[in-house]
Amino acid sequence: MKVNKVVVPRWFDRHLHLRTGKMLKTVLPCTLNQRATGAVIMGNIPYPNQTSTIAKALAYRKEITSLIPVDSDFNPRMTYYLTDDTSPEEVMRGYEEGVWCAAKLYMANQKGHGGTTGSQHGVKNLLGRYPVFAAMEREGIPLLGHFEAVEEDVDEFDREIVSLERDLIPLLKAFPELMVVFEHITDGRAADFVAQAPYQIRATVTAHHLMMNRNAMFWIGMNPANYCRPVPKREDHRLKVRKYVTGGNRRFGAGTDSAPHDEEAKSRCYGCAAGIFTAPAAVEMYTTVFDEDDALKHLGPFLSENFLCLYEMKVSNEMMTIERTCTFDFWVPQKVGTVQIFAGGRYFPWKLVD
Numbered sequence: 001m002k003v004n005k006v007v008v009p010r011w012f013d014r015h016l017h018l019r020t021g022k023m024l025k026t027v028l029p030c031t032l033n034q035r036a037t038g039a040v041i042m043g044n045i046p047y048p049n050q051t052s053t054i055a056k057a058l059a060y061r062k063e064i065t066s067l068i069p070v071d072s073d074f075n076p077r078m079t080y081y082l083t084d085d086t087s088p089e090e091v092m093r094g095y096e097e098g099v100w101c102a103a104k105l106y107m108a109n110q111k112g113h114g115g116t117t118g119s120q121h122g123v124k125n126l127l128g129r130y131p132v133f134a135a136m137e138r139e140g141i142p143l144l145g146h147f148e149a150v151e152e153d154v155d156e157f158d159r160e161i162v163s164l165e166r167d168l169i170p171l172l173k174a175f176p177e178l179m180v181v182f183e184h185i186t187d188g189r190a191a192d193f194v195a196q197a198p199y200q201i202r203a204t205v206t207a208h209h210l211m212m213n214r215n216a217m218f219w220i221g222m223n224p225a226n227y228c229r230p231v232p233k234r235e236d237h238r239l240k241v242r243k244y245v246t247g248g249n250r251r252f253g254a255g256t257d258s259a260p261h262d263e264e265a266k267s268r269c270y271g272c273a274a275g276i277f278t279a280p281a282a283v284e285m286y287t288t289v290f291d292e293d294d295a296l297k298h299l300g301p302f303l304s305e306n307f308l309c310l311y312e313m314k315v316s317n318e319m320m321t322i323e324r325t326c327t328f329d330f331w332v333p334q335k336v337g338t339v340q341i342f343a344g345g346r347y348f349p350w351k352l353v354d
């Protein structure tokens with residue numbers, strides 16, 4: 001029987017970029033309108049304000065909370081931005097004081113180039129941070145990892161598998177109880193690892209990586225709207241990741257990695273910004289994917305339950321309702337402000353109604 005309505009607990013975005021200033025004001029309401037109880041906020045905001053100290057993380061949280069309406073219960077879960085100067089004491093102090101719920105690992109290469117927006121001040125020497133990971137393992141502080149090798153001689157499409165083998169596996173062997181989230185996973189081999197590894201490892205998955213393969217970056221010509229980091233991979237990788245997600249594997253959870261850039265930054269012919277903005281319709285996009293795979297029964301855990309305790313969040317008591325639209329009445333808008341929405345102008349057969 002065709003299911004026309006899904007009721008699940010209100011969801012939680014495990015990976016979200018809100019930016020600052022005018023952009024923050026533009027994009028925050030999109031996630032609030034999607035009924036999220038909260039989100040894990042990425043701290044890769046412009047240098048020198050990246051959330052690499054307690055003071056910076058508190059200032060950023062204050063900027064966000066000042067824009068949340070008083071009747072909203074949206075809970076921004078802050079993250080610590082790891083650098084080569086990070087000490088175990090700093091990470092532990094901010095965690096104990098409730099400033100952040102996890103530490104975020106962006107890696108940079110020796111030239112100071114990173115794998116994504118604002119990652120150039122990230123960790124160049126992973127081994128040098130091993131004392132920090134030891135403290136995090138001991139204290140139960142999660143590590144949210146952007147596992148992509150960022151060296152110039154690593155092929156763009158192999159970045160994730162190279163980092164898995166070179167960085168993550170040795171890290172987990174050294175700290176087998178460390179709780180790790182493999183962020184925005186795209187490589188089928190990495191997904192196999194997460195599903196089977198005898199470690200405390202989970203993965204977030206974006207809506208856009210479930211919906212497109214790497215051809216999407218080249219449709220009709222270069223298509224910057226579909227360019228993000230990690231870049232989408234081959235079709236077999238997409239299908240492998242998707243199989244775990246819609247198959248109900250509890251180690252995978254929704255994290256949009258919704259990352260707004262204004263049109264000017266996305267349309268530059270040299271140095272176009274990486275990032276895909278899905279916040280205004282993320283629930284509808286995920287629901288459509290699960291429906292296409294005849295797997296709506298697994299949607300609730302993926303959106304609203306899986307490994308929420310890592311972020312000190314509980315499964316919400318409040319429910320949200322997503323309905324199949326009988327008419328073509330849910331078209332994703334093209335833009336919010338100056339930011340293009342992923343799949344803007346496309347019809348989706350599901351709509352979050354309450």
Ligand SMILES: [Zn+2]
Nearest residue numbers: 015017042257
């Ligand atoms: Zn991100």
